[in-house]
Amino acid sequence: MDFQLSEEQRLLQQTVRDFADRECKPLAALWDREARVPDDRVIRQMIEMGLVGMCLPPQYGGGGQDLLTAIVAIEQLARISPLCAAAVFESNVGPVRVIEFFGTPEQKQRYIPRVCRGEMQISVGMTEAEAGSALTDLRTRATKVAGGWRVDGRKVFCTGGGHSEAYMVYCRFDEKAGARGIGALLIEKDTPGLSFGKQEQFMGMRGFPGCDLIFDGCVVPDENLIVAAGGFGSLMQCFDIERCGNATMALGIASGALEVAAAYAMERKTFGKPIAERQAIQMLIADMATRVDAARLLVYRAAVGSQSGFPSIRETSMAKVFANETAKAVTDMAMEVLGGYGYTTDFPIERMLRDSRGWPLAGGTLQIQKILIAATVFGRTFDQRK
Numbered sequence: 001m002d003f004q005l006s007e008e009q010r011l012l013q014q015t016v017r018d019f020a021d022r023e024c025k026p027l028a029a030l031w032d033r034e035a036r037v038p039d040d041r042v043i044r045q046m047i048e049m050g051l052v053g054m055c056l057p058p059q060y061g062g063g064g065q066d067l068l069t070a071i072v073a074i075e076q077l078a079r080i081s082p083l084c085a086a087a088v089f090e091s092n093v094g095p096v097r098v099i100e101f102f103g104t105p106e107q108k109q110r111y112i113p114r115v116c117r118g119e120m121q122i123s124v125g126m127t128e129a130e131a132g133s134a135l136t137d138l139r140t141r142a143t144k145v146a147g148g149w150r151v152d153g154r155k156v157f158c159t160g161g162g163h164s165e166a167y168m169v170y171c172r173f174d175e176k177a178g179a180r181g182i183g184a185l186l187i188e189k190d191t192p193g194l195s196f197g198k199q200e201q202f203m204g205m206r207g208f209p210g211c212d213l214i215f216d217g218c219v220v221p222d223e224n225l226i227v228a229a230g231g232f233g234s235l236m237q238c239f240d241i242e243r244c245g246n247a248t249m250a251l252g253i254a255s256g257a258l259e260v261a262a263a264y265a266m267e268r269k270t271f272g273k274p275i276a277e278r279q280a281i282q283m284l285i286a287d288m289a290t291r292v293d294a295a296r297l298l299v300y301r302a303a304v305g306s307q308s309g310f311p312s313i314r315e316t317s318m319a320k321v322f323a324n325e326t327a328k329a330v331t332d333m334a335m336e337v338l339g340g341y342g343y344t345t346d347f348p349i350e351r352m353l354r355d356s357r358g359w360p361l362a363g364g365t366l367q368i369q370k371i372l373i374a375a376t377v378f379g380r381t382f383d384q385r386k
């Protein structure tokens with residue numbers, strides 16, 4: 001078993017790290033305070049560096065890299081702030097992958113090059129007020145009309161809502177209950193009948209737009225059908241790529257918090273000595289470092305396992321649970337290391353702590369991931385409705 005990154009991956013890691021320190025670090029607090037998306041100038045540089053769409057197929061303008069390589073880049077950006085990694089995340093592990101895996105050649109040609117050029121961000125609209133963890137209860141209806149589909153319903157908590165150029169919308173296509181009636185349509189932002197609710201004010205992840213998608217007689221042509229009814233399993237399989245990305249955002253937060261805490265501990269003196277010399281602080285730092293490394297190994301394992309297509313449910317869910325819990329624990333420990341200063345906005349720890357709380361909720365809660373893990377241990381599924 002080889003635990004080393006390739007020479008190219010190490011070079012990319014260092015390049016992205018330097019870029020994040022130079023271009024994102026000075027602005028991360030401002031973007032958080034003003035809840036604004038990263039500057040266009042920064043996004044353009046990421047496109048020029050080949051980070052946007054780096055995993056997408058080269059024939060559609062992508063970089064043709066594997067998932068692990070994108071994960072390495074996302075971690076380095078998320079180390080400063082997950083917001084810095086948003087464009088790289090969406091274009092490599094987001095719903096555009098559904099088009100790559102299940103779209104027709106025409107659909108791929110229509111959308112993937114635009115994503116790679118940074119002209120189109122695609123968000124996912126799955127969750128509804130009565131269908132969060134119980135996603136297969138979703139009720140947004142797609143009704144057949146001449147030449148297309150009429151969509152009616154409402155999605156909640158859509159990250160990128162109102163900002164992204166297109167939405168992968170999970171719909172119920174016929175009267176069949178549960179998963180069997182579910183498929184997905186791609187709906188562009190300016191389609192008549194689509195409007196947006198108020199922007200959510202989250203505790204963290206500020207700068208990630210998020211709102212309801214409201215569909216009222218919204219008609220899209222037949223060619224926007226990406227996954228037909230009955231394809232819910234395929235959608236979830238592909239969503240495990242996004243869950244690996246979610247775990248990487250959490251990993252990035254945790255490794256960033258560790259760096260800040262370690263640097264602070266070497267500078268801050270109490271009773272005439274740097275606190276790094278106190279064993280109590282060393283124990284905290286050692287625990288943080290061990291958890292970060294363990295989370296990284298689980299995330300990398302899940303990503304490497306996707307080489308043959310999709311990452312496994314078990315490895316992805318383990319990576320997500322552990323990385324999500326690590327980010328919460330490590331930012332909390334980092335705040336202890338910084339004492340009162342960690343609680344101020346002069347240091348990034350309070351922002352990292354707030355951000356760490358969002359990722360365990362987005363992409364499926366910890367409890368739901370643990371149910372999936374348990375199913376692989378017991379070798380059977382547990383029907384939550386019976």
Ligand SMILES: Cc1cc2nc3c(=O)[nH]c(=O)nc-3n(C[C@H](O)[C@H](O)[C@H](O)COP(=O)(O)OP(=O)(O)OC[C@H]3O[C@@H](n4cnc5c(N)ncnc54)[C@H](O)[C@@H]3O)c2cc1C
Binds near residue numbers: 132384
């Ligand atoms: C920051 C953020 C970003 C998001 N981005 C998106 C997005 O881009 N697109 C999108 O579609 N959605 C998005 N979501 C929605 C997210 O996927 C849901 O919030 C999540 O799946 C949980 O659903 P819920 O909030 O309805 O909680 P509920 O399903 O109501 O769950 C409430 C609690 O009950 C637990 N629970 C539920 N069922 C069970 C069970 N059977 N066994 C044990 N425990 C259970 C849950 O784990 C949780 O602790 C986002 C959410 C957040 C917070």
